[in-house]
Every structure is written in C-alpha cells, then in structure tokens.
Amino acid sequence: MKTVKPKESEAAQTVDVTDLILNDIQTGVLAPGSWLKQIDLERRYGCGRPDVRRALDRLTQKRIVEHVPNRGYHVFEPDGDRARQVSEIRILLETGVADRIIDNATAGAIAELRRLADQFDAVILDGTTIDLYEANLAFHHALLSLCGNDELVSLVTEIRQRTSSAPVSQWITRARIQQSSLEHYEMVDAINMKDVEKLKSVIVRHIRQ
Amino acid sequence: MKTVKPKESEAAQTVDVTDLILNDIQTGVLAPGSWLKQIDLERRYGCGRPDVRRALDRLTQKRIVEHVPNRGYHVFEPDGDRARQVSEIRILLETGVADRIIDNATAGAIAELRRLADQFDAVILDGTTIDLYEANLAFHHALLSLCGNDELVSLVTEIRQRTSSAPVSQWITRARIQQSSLEHYEMVDAINMKDVEKLKSVIVRHIRQ
DNA sequence: GGCGCATAAATTGGTGCCAATTTTGGATAA
DNA sequence: TTATCCAAAATTGGCACCAATTTATGCGCC
Structure with a gap:
C-alpha cells in the first residue's frame, strides 16, 4: 500500500479520513470482506492512530464495515x-x-x-x-x-x-x-x-x- | 453529578455508554444546550476517557450533540x-x-x-x-x-x-x-x-x- | 467604580506506550 | 505425512501523560 496523498501530509487536514476510506471502499479499492488493519490505514492516509480509530468507528456506525472485537474491522460483504x-x-x-x-x-x-x-x-x-x-x-x-x-x-x-x-x-x-x-x-x-x-x-x- | 450505575462499575459493560448518554439527553436529564464535559461524563457513567470520546463522536454523527473544536460538545437545541x-x-x-x-x-x-x-x-x-x-x-x-x-x-x-x-x-x-x-x-x-x-x-x- | 489585560486554572485533543488477545510459524509426536 | 501443541510475532484496545487552546480569576489602570 502506498500513501494516497503524500503532498498533503503536512497540510491542514480539511477532508476527513472517514470520507477517504469510504471513497476507497465504494470505488472498490478496498474490497468487500477485506480486513482494514489500523497500521495500513494509518500509513496509507498519512494520519494518526486516533484518526483511524474514529474513522473505523464511524464507518461501523454507518454499517459499512463490521467490527469484530479483538479481531479488527472488515468491509461488509454486499448483501x-x-x-x-x-x-x-x-x-x-x-x-x-x-x-x-x-x-x-x-x-x-x-x-x-x-x-x-x-x-x-x-x-x-x-x-x-x-x-x-x-x-x-x-x-x-x-x-x-x-x-x-x-x-x-x-x-x-x-x-x-x-x-x-x-x-x-x-x-x-x-x-x-x-x-x-x-x-x-x-x-x-x-x-x-x-x-x-x-x-x-x-x-x-x-x-x- | 453522581454515578448512575455504581453497581455495574466492575461488571462487564454490556450496554454502550452512548446509549446511556442518549437516554439522559432524551429524558431531559441532560438539558438541550448544556455542555457535556468529558470529565463529568467519565465520572457519571463510570467509564474511561476513550469511551466518552467515542460516545460523543457517535452522538455528533447522529447530530444529537454539536461539536465545537477546542470548546467541547453541547446538546443540540430543539429545532x-x-x-x-x-x-x-x-x-x-x-x-x-x-x-x-x-x-x-x-x-x-x-x-x-x-x-x-x-x-x-x-x-x-x-x-x-x-x-x-x-x-x-x-x-x-x-x-x-x-x-x-x-x-x-x-x-x-x-x-x-x-x-x-x-x-x-x-x-x-x-x-x-x-x-x-x-x-x-x-x-x-x-x-x-x-x-x-x-x-x-x-x-x-x-x-x- | 468599571474596564482591560495578564496570569492561572481548566478543558480539550493528540501522542505514545503497554497489556490482552489473536494469529502465525514451527517443532514434536502419532 | 499429517495433526496437535507451544512459542513468537503481530494486532487490537485501553491507559496515562502532555501540549494547545480556551475560560475564569484577579490585578492594575483609566
């Protein structure tokens, strides 16, 4: 995985990480069923751990990803x-x-x-x-x-x-x-x-x- | 403010803090417009800081509370x-x-x-x-x-x-x-x-x- | 006596670290 | 050769500390 927006790593984060992940899910970059490891997301979107956690929690609330305790988050299979x-x-x-x-x-x-x-x-x-x-x-x-x-x-x-x-x-x-x-x-x-x-x-x- | 459920402070947390806060908002215990200080919620519901933050973020997503950066969260006024x-x-x-x-x-x-x-x-x-x-x-x-x-x-x-x-x-x-x-x-x-x-x-x- | 400013207290928000749990890899025995 | 068990690595999730910003307090000045 490579960083999506390297140029904005220093700039003021105007767009939420949640939307970035959501976009990648909906465009198929992050395939349904795949596990979203916090380390990967952190590096991919150039943000901190709390940002990743917040984003994953929000996506869980929206029921776009599923959370399995002590296992992680994975993209919902299309139902x-x-x-x-x-x-x-x-x-x-x-x-x-x-x-x-x-x-x-x-x-x-x-x-x-x-x-x-x-x-x-x-x-x-x-x-x-x-x-x-x-x-x-x-x-x-x-x-x-x-x-x-x-x-x-x-x-x-x-x-x-x-x-x-x-x-x-x-x-x-x-x-x-x-x-x-x-x-x-x-x-x-x-x-x-x-x-x-x-x-x-x-x-x-x-x-x- | 006093702790709502002292008996369950040690027990396995089966119910989410978010629902507890939500309940108190909807029953009027937490009045519209009032500021939700993290330290208060922490003590009131007998949970850790991360739990409070997650709950506040979820309620913000649900547009039940409003988040003002560096100021805090307050209950939405009825519109x-x-x-x-x-x-x-x-x-x-x-x-x-x-x-x-x-x-x-x-x-x-x-x-x-x-x-x-x-x-x-x-x-x-x-x-x-x-x-x-x-x-x-x-x-x-x-x-x-x-x-x-x-x-x-x-x-x-x-x-x-x-x-x-x-x-x-x-x-x-x-x-x-x-x-x-x-x-x-x-x-x-x-x-x-x-x-x-x-x-x-x-x-x-x-x-x- | 009232207003403005500087200092102190309080609160938020982020960073890093560490424990708990799970998964992976490999060694041992059937 | 295959199944089982144990140990090591990796990942999650919570805890505690610290910086940044805001609010309250008190002092001096007008």
Whole structure:
C-alpha cells in the first residue's frame, strides 16, 4: 500500500479520513470482506492512530464495515436483501416528494438538472468509474434538493452510501449505464411537463434498475 | 453529578455508554444546550476517557450533540423546522409500508400490538416520562417491524432519536398523551379490519400530533 | 467604580506506550 | 505425512501523560 496523498501530509487536514476510506471502499479499492488493519490505514492516509480509530468507528456506525472485537474491522460483504430494502426506502422517499420537486422546480433549476444529466452522459464515454459515480450522485442530489426537506436529502445521501459499496457489480454493463442516463433525461422532462405520475414511475424504474 | 450505575462499575459493560448518554439527553436529564464535559461524563457513567470520546463522536454523527473544536460538545437545541422535516420523513415511510404491515399482521402480531398499546395506556397513570417514552417506542417498533423491511425499521428508529430530544416540550399535556394512546388502539383496529387507508390516516395524525 | 489585560486554572485533543488477545510459524509426536 | 501443541510475532484496545487552546480569576489602570 502506498500513501494516497503524500503532498498533503503536512497540510491542514480539511477532508476527513472517514470520507477517504469510504471513497476507497465504494470505488472498490478496498474490497468487500477485506480486513482494514489500523497500521495500513494509518500509513496509507498519512494520519494518526486516533484518526483511524474514529474513522473505523464511524464507518461501523454507518454499517459499512463490521467490527469484530479483538479481531479488527472488515468491509461488509454486499448483501442483496439489504440492497433491495434500501432501494425500497429510496423509492418511498423519492416518489413521496415527487410532487414537491415539481412544485419547487424553477426554470433555472431544471436547466441545472439538465446540465448535470449532460455531465453524467459525457463521462460515460471518457471517465472513470469514480467520475460516473460522482456525476450520478450530483444529479440525484440536485434533484432531491428541490423537495425542500434538507433532512430527507441528507438521509437519502446517507443510506445510498450503505449499499453501493460494490458499484462494479451494479453497473456492469454499459447498456445499463446508458439506460440510467436516458432515465435522467426522462426525469427532467417529466419535471418540465409537471407530470407527477410520470416522474414517479421513472424514479421507481431508475432505482429498481 | 453522581454515578448512575455504581453497581455495574466492575461488571462487564454490556450496554454502550452512548446509549446511556442518549437516554439522559432524551429524558431531559441532560438539558438541550448544556455542555457535556468529558470529565463529568467519565465520572457519571463510570467509564474511561476513550469511551466518552467515542460516545460523543457517535452522538455528533447522529447530530444529537454539536461539536465545537477546542470548546467541547453541547446538546443540540430543539429545532422546530428540523422536527417537522423528520416528521414528514416518518410519514412518508410509515404510511408507505402500511399495506405491508396489514398484509403481514397475523392474529398473534395483532394481539401483541394490543398488549403494547395496553402497556402504554397503563403507564400513563403511574409511570415516569421515561416509562412512557419506552412504551411508546416499543409499540411503534413492533408496529413497524411488521413491514418486513429491517433497514426501514432501524432507519426510523434512528431518525426518531434525532428530534425527540425534548419529550417534555412535546408531551406537555396529559390530554395529548391520552390522545396518543387512543390512536394506538385505532391503528390496531385498522390493522385488524385490514383497512389500509384508515391506518394511513391515523398514522399521519399520530405523527403530526 | 468599571474596564482591560495578564496570569492561572481548566478543558480539550493528540501522542505514545503497554497489556490482552489473536494469529502465525514451527517443532514434536502419532 | 499429517495433526496437535507451544512459542513468537503481530494486532487490537485501553491507559496515562502532555501540549494547545480556551475560560475564569484577579490585578492594575483609566
């Protein structure tokens, strides 16, 4: 293992170690099932022991890693049932605020959504898996933010992190990715036409994949 | 401040310090806005410094306390807007699974719910605020568990903790408590009659208070 | 008498060290 | 050759100490 950010070893740590580890888990760098040794993380992210412990504890609380006393922490194996349950939760929440999203969508907001949809579409061709992941996140975050319920937005953001630990296994085919992109545009169109039911159905399709 | 559980100072710590602090916050023992000094918590709960730090960090993640660098941790002030947003989330989730609750409700499950509703009703007369809080939690947990989505149950349990930090301010009047109890029975009846819409409307009323 | 400043107390937050437990490696015996 | 047991290395997890920052106290000055 090599240090990820050697240049920032001295700089003021503006970004939490937790997010760094989380990112590496979700991009597959730290494989599901693998053990996270404190020494390794310490060296890899150039931080102290307490930082590593705090990060591992936080990830345990988020149920992204599992803690076995006196053994250590290891990345959770992807659980199909759990992923489906989280999807159901997302469907309930996101379709539940579909009407409010449409109500609050100004022309500017719609334009911004279309821009983000374009951005996602652009990185399909030349972009890493991480780029795709981030662009997708950005679109959905902007979409959901229109509902006006900040708590709901942060909640969905949080539970999304719980299951997409293996994006590779989810987005295996390029066809699926392009389908996702199309659905993004469908959502924007539905909002533009103020068609609540249409928006809901697209959201359900999109989350269920 | 005195030690809460002196008898268990030597025993194997089966319950997390985090839950102890959380309980004291939600029952109003640790008032909103008050500063949580590490040395006090350490003595009060009879645990070491690392335990206190972990607990405070976890509560910060749950956004129940706020952390000010180099100043300490203090209990979040109750936020009306946020409470309303969390209520909206609960409404979306709990009404969203109302049909599944009814589908999965066996005769035994209904009997159990009625027993828990009775229990809540019983502690209205002779019971502390904590007893009420716990009985209410037990009923709603049992009710929600019928939906079959464990993730959703734990999620709702989690977000409930975020806002009910001042139960005193919520359940000021005894009339309101008795109204809650009545609504519990209404829910059980609606489940018994397999009336989804009735159940949904009661849930909405119950959460919105 | 009230305000400002310097000093002292208190609290947080980090670092390092050491005990407890587990895993690994190897030697011995069946 | 394979299974078992013992010892050594490695890892986790807690404890105690110390630096940095903030808050309280008291003195002097206006």
